[in-house]
Amino acid sequence: MTEQPPVRTTTPRQVRPEGAPANTGIRQVRPKTEGWQQAKDETGRPLLQFASPKRGKPPVHLADLTYDERVATLKKLGLPGFRAKQLEKHYFTHYTSDAADMTDLPASGREELVAGMLPxxxxxxxxxxxxxxxxxxxxxxxxxxxxxxxxxxxxxxxxxxxxxxxxxxxxxxxxxxxxxxxxxxxxxxxxxxxxxxxxxxxxxxxxxxxxxxxxxxxxxxxxxxxxxxxxxxxxxxxxxxxxxxxxxKEHGLGMSARGITVSTVGLVPAIKKLADEDIPVTFALSLHAPDDHLRDELIPVNSRWKVDEALDAARAYFDKTGRRVSIEYALIKDMNDHAWRADLLAEKLNARGRGWVHVNPIPLNPTPGSIWTASEVPVQNEFVRRLNDAGIPTTLRDTRGKEIDGACGQxxxxxxxxxxxxxxxxx
Missing domain, CATH: 3.20.20.70 (Aldolase class I)
Structure with missing residues (x-):
């Protein structure tokens, strides 16, 4: 009988995140919820809700309609189409939905008209x-x-x-x-x-x-x-x-598209769709980690579209629109604020060219005793320095509204x- 070789038992190897230095002793805090239970799907992954639950729809309002739809709605009510411009001026220029302010509309039926178009x-x-x-x-x-x-x-x-x-x-x-x-x-x-x-x-x-x-x-x-x-x-x-x-500018608020920032955690197909809209809004990607190892836990949608896919879509937005992309990055103590992550972020951004992106780190709003707390100031400064030294324009963002729980994520x-x-x- 042939002797069988002994069975070797091994301890599972701990996977080191891509780009992380080995054996540095750097503290790594893992993401976890505090004070609430994260909803999971049948596979045990964090539940993602893309479709809106069915509820009663809000009443249709002037701002839900295009100008042509506004005119058509008024004509169905037996009113002349030019009333649409009068309603637009009151709402978008004078910021009122009060029929009493709209003395240029006929007194008869005014209340009903305003209630129907500006509910x-x-x-x-x-x-x-x-x-x-x-x-x-x-x-x-x-x-x-x-x-x-x-x-x-x-x-x-x-x-x-x-x-x-x-x-x-x-x-x-x-x-x-x-x-x-x-x-x-x-x-x-x-x-x-x-x-x-x-x-x-x-x-x-x-x-x-x-x-x-x-x-x-x-x-x-x-x-x-x-x-x-x-x-x-x-x-x-x-x-x-x-x-x-x-x-x-004619039938709405007349704002500059460049003053409008649309952010996302990384819905790649929708980013590509946004690039085709021909409206030069500022696009912001809430990244928060440059490596999939951490981002999978930190941003559950990363299970659908990985870091490189999101960054490729962001770069494509710049190529299509010429509008520089913002990368939002909440700096969380010992979780995603490591110097090597700043280097990895710079490497990934520079690999896609120069001049297309700006990074906005923001210290997370601290909660006493929580793992979710802001990076220490020297760590923040080092993170920003490394990005800037790598040629990535980076500005530590001002935090407003912390005292009233009005800041980012609050x-x-x-x-x-x-x-x-x-x-x-x-x-």
Whole structure:
């Protein structure tokens, strides 16, 4: 009988992330949820929700329609098409949906016309201020009781509004408060636009503090960032209708496309679609890790489209539009802020050419005792230095609204918010 060789038992080899130096003793914290249970699919992977759950749709609003559709709707009501321009001027220029302000419309049937074309969409539940009145967070209640937030910020020379595009979010990123409850529903184009109109009304009434005498910018929202609740490219059609209304100089808000930033965690097919829109918005990719080993855990959609696929799509956006891409990168202590990751990020970006990208690291908003906390200042500075030294323009981003939970990744309805919303009637 032939003697069999002894069976060797081995300890599974720990896989080192691509680009990571060996045996450095660098501390590596793994992503995990804290205080909530991450939803998983039948395979045990974090659940991704791309489709909006079925709920009652919001009423159709002027901003949901193209100009031709607005005219056609009015004609069906037996009214002349030119009333569309009158309604547009009141809503997009004077920021009002109040029929009493619209004295150029016939008194007979005015209330019904305005109620039908400009139905109420957002009910303000709460308003919190910080930064000496230069930052305001709004909590809005939608027609079906869903809650969303937006954040208004005055900077020297510009006013920025961070808008929500979904109630909740289906991307299930473990470090983002918004994704904890999953996706409630997509927002309509008009619900997105209404956040801007209501902000403009507040600004026009003097409700946003602190404009300096040397600041000659207009008193209205000049910059939009789709970085509130939701994954914008998962609500693609409605977000793009809202963007078209924003940039329409004749029948909309007349904003500059260059002042509008559309962000995504990496929905590659939608990034390619955005590049074909011929609307030169700023595109931002929320990357947060340059290696798939970490990003698979940090950004669950990375299981569908890997880092290199997302970066290739971002580069293609630049090639098609000529608009420099922003890379958003939340710096999290001992998790994704290692110097070697800065080097790997620079290597991947430079491999796709020069001059096409700008990196915006932002210190994560700290929570006492949590693994999710901001990188230490020397680590932040080293991360930025390495990118800049590699020829990648990099700017550490200012954080606004931390005190009112209005900063990046903090937008979520609390129990206190929900109690306030319960006591607030819609309308």
């Amino acid at each position: 109420p969409l957002l009910t303000e539940v709460r308003r919190l201020e910080t930064d000496r009145g230069d930052t305001i967070k709004f909590l809005w209640k939608l027609h079906d009781g869903a809650l969303v937030e937006s954040v208004l910020m005055r900077y020297p020379g510009r006013i920025t509004l961070c808008v929500s595009s979904q109630a909740g979010c289906g991307m299930n990123c473990p470090f983002c408060a918004t994704g904890q409850a999953g996706l409630t529903r997509n927002m309509s184009a008009a619900e997105i636009i209404e956040q801007i109109v209501r902000a403009n009304a507040l600004i026009a009434a003097g409700g946003l503090g602190g404009k300096k005498s040397s600041d000659h910018s207009l008193d209205r929202v000049s910059n939009i960032v789709f970085m509130g609740m939701g994954e914008p490219l998962a609500n693609y059609a409605r977000v793009m209708q809202a963007v078209r209304v924003m940039v329409d 937008l979520v309805a609390t129990e206190e918010d929900e109690a306030a919303a319960e006591a607030t009637p819609v309308g």
